[in-house]
Amino acid sequence: MSHDAPAAVTVAPSPNFLNAAEVATRLRVSRSTVYNLIASGRLAALRNGTGKIRPRGVRVAESTVDEYLANSRITPTEEAA
Template structure:
């Protein structure tokens, strides 16, 4: 019987990323990710005592921070 939670399959994108996964993706510290979440710059969902971040939100933040010299 299913639990109602979609099963994670290899190669499938996760519905949410942990703070540690976001920090690794952005190559910053976990504290920086927490600051971004608490400031509202990075949307997150709170599950108990931990935060989960939608992957699209991370990509959007990275894209908005992109700098082109010229």
């Protein structure tokens, strides 16, 4: 009887999600601005449940916030224009 080791299983890490308040803190803006960025399509988000009385909020992947910040950087020549 052979006792082979089980094959290694590669599991992709799940992304960390932030709520609107955490995104606002990271971007140093208000929660209203976060919701406006989501509504305009500039920041991708997932709605967390539907809720009959009120939605349970939104979640934004941490990598999405990092990408938004990276794409928002301007160079000194762009700032002067």
